Amino acid sequence: MFGKRKGNRGYGIQILDQCAKIVEVERTTKSVRFLRQQEIALEEEIVRGGKILSPQTVASQIGQAVREMGISGAEVTLTVPTSEIALRKTAFSKLKDKDMRNLIDVEIHANNTFPFKNPVFDYIRLGKAEQEAAATSENGKKAAPQEDVLIIATSQEVVDNYREVLENAGLQPVAIDLAPLALQRILAYAKVSSAPAHVIIHCEHEYADIVIFEQGVPVFIRQVQQGASYMLDMTNDAMEAYGRHLSIELGRILNYYKYSISAEQKDVEQLFLSARYSWMEPLRSQLQSSFNGRIDDMPIRDLLKSDNDELFHFAVPLGLAIKG
DSSP states (O other): OOOOOOEEEEEEEEEESSEEEEEEEOOOOOEEEHHHHHHEEEETTETTEEESSSSSHHHHHHHHHHHHHHHTTTEEEEEEEEOOOEEEEEEEEEHHHHHHHHHHHHHHHHHSSSSSSSEEEEEEEEEEOOTTTOOOOSSOOOOOOEEEEEEEEEEHHHHHHHHHHHHHHEEEEEEEHHHHHHHHHHHHHOOOOOEEEEEEEEEEEEEEEEEEEETTTEEEEEEEEEOOOOOOOOHHHHHHHHHHHHHHHHHHHHHHIIIIITTTOOOOOOEEEEEEEHHHHHHHHHHTTOOSSSEOOOHHHHHHTTOOOGGGHOOOOHHHTTOO
């Protein structure tokens, strides 16, 4: 999404309220070799809710780590907050990529279909429109074939803010991707079989992303805000509160998906959980009250052939780093 990168070395970076995470990998078409990771603690209140409030300070702190790692000038893939992402599914006439992109651009700016100004976007072709129009033109000929397209958009301002911070930190941002798509890429690279409809939940201290995929395409995204106090002290009570809140929201989302999104009104059958490894079991026990299907960990071990449980904490930048 929003760019491609060249070369075998891959770098992914994720900026959160409390820290930034960098991963370096070496990738081929068949495998991924993990090289190293770095977590950079950020000062309080310089990033809040994914919004960079002090760009110079963030760039300075990331830049120091970049120099220490010896990766100044590296081409990186970054992610913007899921809360700043919007999805739209619509039908268009079948067109070549350039023409399709131009048409979507006109549609977006003419109809103001997204909740932010100056959106930038990418799109995924979904195939023949589910309800292809059978209308005919005035001369009696059948209308042009229609196809469904999923548009993924975010704010140009958000993209520019993140890009400028990384450029000032000494990096070259060449692609922007979504955290959920980065995690879905891990499933693909690890060759993990997934149900036709599955959900990925990614947990950080301050939020959890819940994303439902159909045939590998995101059809629903929501970021659930969590009280930071839930897990900062890592007590059992805090973990339980975090998991209980997440489970309640998951139940609501799955119900909405079944009756408002799923064409066949089917339940989601599989869930992949992404979080610090020490959080996995407590969260799993809470989520089982809302989810009757199979719950699996993200296949970090399978992908990297490693038993280093710390790498679960770096799942998103890992998925960014292996982007081609």
